[in-house]
Amino acid sequence: MSDRIARTDAAPAPDCTLVIFGATGDLTHRLLMPALYNLARWKLLPTHFAILGVSRTEMSSQDYRADLTERVRGFITQKGGEAGGGTFDDAVWAGLADRISYMAGDLADPKTFASVKERLAEAPGGGSVLFYLAVAANLFGPTVRRLGEAGLLQEPEGAWRRVIIEKPFGHDLASARALNREILGCLSEEQIFRIDHFLGKETVQNIMAFRFGNGLFEPLWNRDHIDHVQITVSETVGVEGRGRFYETTGALRDMVPNHLFQLFTLVAMEPPVSFAAEAVRDKKQEVLLAAPSASPEAAVRGQYTAGDVQGRPVKDYRHEPDVAGDSRTETFVALRLAVDNWRWAGVPFYLRTGKAMTRRDTEIAIRFKPAPLALFRGTGVEAPIENWLVLQLQPDEGISLQFGAKVPGQTVRLDAVDMRFCYKDYFKIEPSTGYETLIYDAMTGDSTLFQRADMIEEGWRVVQPVLDAEGSEPAFYAAGSTGPAEADALLAREGRAWRPLHGA
Numbered sequence: 215m216s217d218r219i220a221r222t223d224a225a226p227a228p229d230c231t232l233v234i235f236g237a238t239g240d241l242t243h244r245l246l247m248p249a250l251y252n253l254a255r256w257k258l259l260p261t262h263f264a265i266l267g268v269s270r271t272e273m274s275s276q277d278y279r280a281d282l283t284e285r286v287r288g289f290i291t292q293k294g295g296e297a298g299g300g301t302f303d304d305a306v307w308a309g310l311a312d313r314i315s316y317m318a319g320d321l322a323d324p325k326t327f328a329s330v331k332e333r334l335a336e337a338p339g340g341g342s343v344l345f346y347l348a349v350a351a352n353l354f355g356p357t358v359r360r361l362g363e364a365g366l367l368q369e370p371e372g373a374w375r376r377v378i379i380e381k382p383f384g385h386d387l388a389s390a391r392a393l394n395r396e397i398l399g400c401l402s403e404e405q406i407f408r409i410d411h412f413l414g415k416e417t418v419q420n421i422m423a424f425r426f427g428n429g430l431f432e433p434l435w436n437r438d439h440i441d442h443v444q445i446t447v448s449e450t451v452g453v454e455g456r457g458r459f460y461e462t463t464g465a466l467r468d469m470v471p472n473h474l475f476q477l478f479t480l481v482a483m484e485p486p487v488s489f490a491a492e493a494v495r496d497k498k499q500e501v502l503l504a505a506p507s508a509s510p511e512a513a514v515r516g517q518y519t520a521g522d523v524q525g526r527p528v529k530d531y532r533h534e535p536d537v538a539g540d541s542r543t544e545t546f547v548a549l550r551l552a553v554d555n556w557r558w559a560g561v562p563f564y565l566r567t568g569k570a571m572t573r574r575d576t577e578i579a580i581r582f583k584p585a586p587l588a589l590f591r592g593t594g595v596e597a598p599i600e601n602w603l604v605l606q607l608q609p610d611e612g613i614s615l616q617f618g619a620k621v622p623g624q625t626v627r628l629d630a631v632d633m634r635f636c637y638k639d640y641f642k643i644e645p646s647t648g649y650e651t652l653i654y655d656a657m658t659g660d661s662t663l664f665q666r667a668d669m670i671e672e673g674w675r676v677v678q679p680v681l682d683a684e685g686s687e688p689a690f691y692a693a694g695s696t697g698p699a700e701a702d703a704l705l706a707r708e709g710r711a712w713r714p715l716h717g718a
């Protein structure tokens with residue numbers, strides 16, 4: 215096993231202040247603060263650095279820090295959590311906590327921004343500020359506008375001002391365009407970091423390394439050799455108390471034009487000329503530009519009913535708190551997409567994602583075209599062996615290749631066997647939230663792993679016809695299953711089938 219932990223060879227981020235709007239929210243508690251703690255542990259935070267948390271709750275900085283300490287300790291030490299399974303280093307946290315202050319403020323009130331400005335004047339970051347909008351999506355536009363009105367987005371000599379915006383970025387094409395217009399009225403594109411946390415995952419970043427760092431796969435990576443591609447993000451969790459958010463969002467908006475499209479574009483993109491942000495983002499955008507808008511006939515929307523997920527009883531989605539008794543919101547979606555270019559014409563990309571499924575499984579599976587069977591005529595081999603290359607992104611991160619091998623014996627028989635690489639066998643993987651890389655990159659001004667305005671809009675354009683066709687009764691599937699039968703039929707009518715779900 216290699217002891218190499220890539221992060222340790224990077225330099226600390228440049229001096230700045232991080233202002234978190236939504237400082238008492240779940241995202242800050244569960245992901246941002248543990249990520250900042252990890253960055254502190256890896257010595258990647260700026261030398262001169264401060265964090266200012268802003269939220270509506272009245273509280274002193276001291277109480278805020280005390281509350282955070284317990285929460286972060288819990289997340290870091292909790293087994294099975296995003297950042298969990300590690301030991302909590304009190305000295306590292308104390309060093310970070312010393313730099314955290316808090317102020318109560320209402321984002322609808324210009325006075326809040328005047329106070330932030332005063333605080334920033336005393337901050338040690340040399341005038342550079344990263345604003346993190348960990349707030350509800352309807353506040354993204356107005357908050358950026360108020361930051362602009364307060365003069366907080368103007369870059370002082372030798373310093374920078376940047377804004378991280380969370381998802382969901384818009385809820386359809388029109389609203390995403392409107393939001394882009396609004397924020398681009400106050401900021402330049404280089405100042406905007408639209409986050410998609412899937413891009414913070416090591417295994418997702420490895421897709422490009424795997425494709426372009428090896429001479430082996432790229433010559434096969436096209437319509438001549440690939441039959442189809444399946445992208446699966448299956449979750450065992452249900453809506454977990456997020457009914458209010460989920461009712462107006464649904465699986466398609468929550469997962470597809472963002473997370474699944476990151477996987478789709480990384481797998482389908484042409485090689486970029488370099489790893490420079492625009493070189494990579496241009497190639498990803500070209501995939502979306504070549505993708506015809508999804509057809510509602512080639513889409514399945516599903517909703518879970520009561521069932522059992524790995525021994526845990528799950529109630530009907532319609533009985534979840536804050537969910538309408540006759541809700542038609544989808545908790546599962548499957549789509550067939552295409553990329554109409556020289557590399558991919560004729561190769562279907564099937565995407566599916568769902569909640570309360572039987573297993574947690576995020577994978578990209580590439581099915582190669584079969585070998586001709588003629589040679590095996592008259593032997594025990596009746597069907598070609600399926601050649602699959604599977605990038606298992608979570609859990610059990612790894613890559614496997616399925617091919618046929620002769621079953622030992624006097625007759626000719628083939629069986630499918632697996633060649634498998636597991637990350638944990640080769641690399642020492644530090645527990646992390648995925649936000650570490652993204653926060654660090656935003657501080658260093660590297661936009662490669664962030665969404666550009668045109669990419670967001672193109673993603674919404676692709677799914678818009680399916681959004682327009684919403685409102686019909688979803689197809690039902692029992693919690694703890696692999697999704698509705700209609701999703702199986704989507705592939706069956708083209709002579710294909712979904713791979714069984716792997717993972718835990």
Ligand code: BG6
Pocket residue numbers: 381449468
């Ligand atoms: C979020 C979605 O963006 O991603 C959630 O809002 C989903 O509904 C989550 O569960 C999945 O992310 P991860 O990192 O747990 O695979």
